[in-house]
Amino acid sequence: MKSVTYTTNPGDRFNRLVVIEKADLPRLKGRWHCLCDCGARSIVHYWQLHTGGTKSCGCLTRERAARDSQRRAAAELLLPPTGEARRRSFSAERLRALLVLDDSTGIFRWRVDRSIKTRAGDVAGTRARNGRHLIKVDSFVYTRANLVWLYVTGAWPKHEIDHINSVRDDDRFSNLRDVDRTTNQQNMRSAFRNNKSTGLLGVSTEGRPGKFFARIRANGKSFRLGCYSTAEEAHQVYVDAKRRLHKGCTL
Numbered sequence: 001m002k003s004v005t006y007t008t009n010p011g012d013r014f015n016r017l018v019v020i021e022k023a024d025l026p027r028l029k030g031r032w033h034c035l036c037d038c039g040a041r042s043i044v045h046y047w048q049l050h051t052g053g054t055k056s057c058g059c060l061t062r063e064r065a066a067r068d069s070q071r072r073a074a075a076e077l078l079l080p081p082t083g084e085a086r087r088r089s090f091s092a093e094r095l096r097a098l099l100v101l102d103d104s105t106g107i108f109r110w111r112v113d114r115s116i117k118t119r120a121g122d123v124a125g126t127r128a129r130n131g132r133h134l135i136k137v138d139s140f141v142y143t144r145a146n147l148v149w150l151y152v153t154g155a156w157p158k159h160e161i162d163h164i165n166s167v168r169d170d171d172r173f174s175n176l177r178d179v180d181r182t183t184n185q186q187n188m189r190s191a192f193r194n195n196k197s198t199g200l201l202g203v204s205t206e207g208r209p210g211k212f213f214a215r216i217r218a219n220g221k222s223f224r225l226g227c228y229s230t231a232e233e234a235h236q237v238y239v240d241a242k243r244r245l246h247k248g249c250t251l
């Protein structure tokens with residue numbers, strides 16, 4: 001086996017490092033003070049210098065890491081969006097190119113033939129069981145209300161689309177508003193189907209036949225509005241309170 005001897009002298013250059021002088025360190029032999037091109041000094045073992053294990057004070061690695069992360073970030077920008085971002089990347093321009101909106105009814109019709117069954121001029125989408133009208137386009141399903149909003153304003157709604165008259169497939173733009181969830185839920189017009197005792201919003205017999213209690217929730221609290229002898233009376237009190245307390249109320 002051939003043995004190799006390395007000679008190291010002041011002034012020798014190894015990549016970015018120039019040797020200055022031998023380091024006088026107890027128990028650590030063979031190390032040299034070096035000056036890096038960037039101006040920093042470091043102490044390096046001669047073996048690392050000769051084999052190229054150390055090429056700089058560390059600035060080379062830092063620069064390469066910064067360059068790599070910039071390259072990765074640039075590559076990510078070029079990737080197509082995924083998930084919700086991809087859903088939202090469906091633009092008003094693309095929408096207007098594919099569909100034409102009848103303002104007076106809130107109904108979209110296709111501008112172009114979509115398939116053997118779906119032809120230009122056909123009403124787009126179908127009414128879902130929850131009452132909303134849905135349209136599938138570019139492999140995503142959207143509510144028609146959201147698409148009407150996008151079509152008219154050129155931007156996706158910031159919050160949720162609320163139907164002012166509570167008819168979930170009445171997607172005329174004049175019937176839509178972009179509201180936060182609380183406001184949307186305040187725009188309830190009829191009682192839940194499980195409110196069997198009266199069927200009126202805000203009224204309950206609370207298990208006592210012949211008595212009608214009005215109650216309203218606002219700002220996270222429940223308020224009693226009194227006991228009445230008819231359901232209609234209690235409901236009217238509730239509606240009056242609702243108009244004052246719920247900014248989303250359209251009753």
Ligand SMILES: [Zn+2]
Pocket residue numbers: 016036037038039040056057058059060
């Ligand atoms: Zn350096």
